[in-house]
Amino acid sequence: MKKYWSTxxxxxxxxxxxxIRTSSPLTQPNIYNLLQxxxxxxxxxxxxxxxxxxxxxxxxxxGNFRSSEMSFxxxxxVYMSWQDPRLAHNFSDYVLINNDEIRKQIxxxxxxxxxxxxxxxxxxxxxxxxxxVAPDGTVAYSCRCTLTVACSLNLRYYPMDQQxxxxxxxxxxxxxxxxxxxxxxxxxxxxNEEIGLPEFQxxxxxxxxxxxxYQYALTENSYKSDDFSCxxxxxxxxxxxxxxxxxxxxxxxxxxxxSWVSFWIDRRAVPARVTLSFTTLVSLTTLGxxxxxxxxxxxxxxxxxLWYGACMFFVFCAxxxxxxxxxxxxxxxxxxxxxxxxxxxxxxxxxxxxxxxxRGYGKPDTVQDILSERIKFIDNxxxxxxxxxxxxxxxxxxxxxxxxxxxxxxxxxxxxxxxKPKRNGTNGTRKYIDKSLxxxxxxxxxxVATYFQISANHSRHALKIDKSCRYLFPAxxxxxxxxxxxxxxxxxxxxxxx
Numbered sequence: 001m002k003k004y005w006s007t008x009x010x011x012x013x014x015x016x017x018x019x020i021r022t023s024s025p026l027t028q029p030n031i032y033n034l035l036q037x038x039x040x041x042x043x044x045x046x047x048x049x050x051x052x053x054x055x056x057x058x059x060x061x062x063g064n065f066r067s068s069e070m071s072f073x074x075x076x077x078v079y080m081s082w083q084d085p086r087l088a089h090n091f092s093d094y095v096l097i098n099n100d101e102i103r104k105q106i107x108x109x110x111x112x113x114x115x116x117x118x119x120x121x122x123x124x125x126x127x128x129x130x131x132x133v134a135p136d137g138t139v140a141y142s143c144r145c146t147l148t149v150a151c152s153l154n155l156r157y158y159p160m161d162q163q164x165x166x167x168x169x170x171x172x173x174x175x176x177x178x179x180x181x182x183x184x185x186x187x188x189x190x191x192n193e194e195i196g197l198p199e200f201q202x203x204x205x206x207x208x209x210x211x212x213x214y215q216y217a218l219t220e221n222s223y224k225s226d227d228f229s230c231x232x233x234x235x236x237x238x239x240x241x242x243x244x245x246x247x248x249x250x251x252x253x254x255x256x257x258x259s260w261v262s263f264w265i266d267r268r269a270v271p272a273r274v275t276l277s278f279t280t281l282v283s284l285t286t287l288g289x290x291x292x293x294x295x296x297x298x299x300x301x302x303x304x305x306l307w308y309g310a311c312m313f314f315v316f317c318a319x320x321x322x323x324x325x326x327x328x329x330x331x332x333x334x335x336x337x338x339x340x341x342x343x344x345x346x347x348x349x350x351x352x353x354x355x356x357x358x359r360g361y362g363k364p365d366t367v368q369d370i371l372s373e374r375i376k377f378i379d380n381x382x383x384x385x386x387x388x389x390x391x392x393x394x395x396x397x398x399x400x401x402x403x404x405x406x407x408x409x410x411x412x413x414x415x416x417x418x419x420k421p422k423r424n425g426t427n428g429t430r431k432y433i434d435k436s437l438x439x440x441x442x443x444x445x446x447x448v449a450t451y452f453q454i455s456a457n458h459s460r461h462a463l464k465i466d467k468s469c470r471y472l473f474p475a476x477x478x479x480x481x482x483x484x485x486x487x488x489x490x491x492x493x494x495x496x497x498x
Contacts, residue, residue: 042179043084043107043137050180053109054081055169057233059191060144065199068296070153071117072165073146079184080109080141088137097131106131108141109179114168114230118148155295158302159244160488163200167233170212174228181229183207189233199243203236248291248304252311255284256477259318263470267325267462277319284308284315303488310480314473321469325462332458339451 042051056079064073084107089095097103113119121143122128128144151165171179183189189207212230215223259280262273288308295302301309 041107042174043082043086044178050177051082053179053181053229054184055079055111055181055231056184056188057167057190059189059195059205059235061192062195062197062202062235065197067153067155067158068294070296071148071150073148074167075144075146076167077142077144078111080111081139081184082109083136083138084133085137087133087139089133089135091135094132094134094140097133098126098129100127100129103129103131106139109181110172110174111169111181112172113147113149114170115150115166116147117150119145121145153296155298155302156300157488157492158295159239159241159248159304160493161239161303162203162494163237163239165235165237166208166210167235168210169231169233171229175216175226176212176229177226179229181231183231191235197237198240200237200239203238205236206234208232208234244304248287249307251287252284252308253481255280255287256311256314257474259315260470260473262318262322263466263473267329267459267466270326270329273322273326277315277322280315281312281319284312288312307484310484314477318469318473321465325465328458328462328465332455332462335451335455335458339448339455342451343448 044051058077058079059074060077061075062072066072087106097106122145130142132140134140147167149165149167151163153161153163155161169181171181189205191202191205195202208231210230210232212228213225214228215225217224259277262276265273265276267273291304291308
């Protein structure tokens with residue numbers, strides 16, 4: 001009987017020991033045994049109900065925006081949560097898992113970044129991930145990764161543009177009917193408030209869903225089509241105009257203003273005005289080539305292209321204004337030179353033989369000879385018109401040409417201020433020449449005064465154009481600036497809905 005009670009007592013002690021061993025969390029082998037098992041299938045108890053996976057992300061840093069490649073780099077934390085009943089345990093708190101070998105034994109959602117050109121997990125100094133398992137099998141998984149994300153930029157309003165860049169996350173193998181990935185209910189996408197970008201400002205971030213309809217299980221003769229879970233983390237960016245304002249807009253605007261200096265330079269200083277006009281044009285061209293450097297070759301005009309084109313137009317108009325002024329001043333110089341020659345002939349009263357030297361080597365010495373020579377040139381080269389043409393171009397007195405050609409080019413202007421006969425062919429002109437040559441006394445002084453008057457009129461007309469352009473060009477450029485900045489900063493600026 002005593003031996004019986006000893007055996008019973010020993011059995012009770014053994015039962016108590018086993019109960020203590022099985023109830024102690026420090027010696028519970030259940031979770032560790034489960035982690036050693038390879039779970040490669042989604043933990044769905046019912047095949048008709050998809051596994052729900054929650055997703056969130058935190059943007060740690062952004063940078064290296066490359067407009068030419070339309071991409072940027074992002075360093076982010078990815079958070080995922082789902083329930084795996086196979087990992088349920090009897091511990092009172094979460095179980096932390098940070099062993100990469102154990103992680104490979106656990107089923108993880110097969111998510112990937114669809115628009116990432118490059119992606120990598122951070123492994124310094126250890127693989128950057130953590131995995132918590134709740135007693136009911138709920139898994140909280142997070143990891144850190146670096147992406148090079150493609151972002152299709154719309155540069156139509158560059159550099160006053162707003163960009164929308166998205167990070168698209170999809171399930172690679174499981175359709176939405178098997179694994180349904182959705183965002184966390186509260187603040188699924190967040191970013192570091194201390195992120196500072198040199199060219200952009202982060203307006204805000206948001207979450208959305210995208211179209212995940214794809215074809216899969218492709219073979220030569222068949223395929224399947226279904227919806228995959230597709231999530232989009234949207235990043236709204238606004239470009240800072242400060243860099244382009246200093247490097248592009250102000251320099252080009254100053255070059256346009258420098259081209260206006262030619263309006264205050266003496267209209268007879270041809271070398272100075274030519275140098276200034278072409279220097280500003282070349283400088284603007286060189287600066288414009290730098291503006292397009294680093295930008296993709298898009299098929300549409302950007303806002304900065306319109307600005308550059310307008311600046312080029314204003315500089316080119318200043319160059320055309322100089323050409324017009326130079327044309328008037330050349331005519332003024334020619335008539336002034338002819339008037340002085342005729343005045344010298346009248347004052348000296350010389351009468352030489354009517355025989356003329358070969359063209360280009362000699363000059364007529366009398367007023368009658370000068371008139372005859374010019375009217376002959378009119379008959380052979382130009383139409384005789386009674387209406388003054390202020391737009392005819394002529395050679396400058398600074399050009400390396402003979403005086404004979406200068407005199408011939410101005411013949412139409414000389415005869416306009418005489419009695420203005422109608423031309424009825426060459427014979428009619430000859431009769432008019434003979435009649436004019438006979439009036440050598442009183443008409444000589446009148447012709448000289450007329451030529452001086454024509455020269456003064458052309459010079460005053462050139463000065464009038466210069467004075468008008470001194471106010472017209474700045475006013476037009478000011479109006480262009482008002483319209484340009486109002487259109488791109490006010491009219492086309494759409495507020496971002498947060």
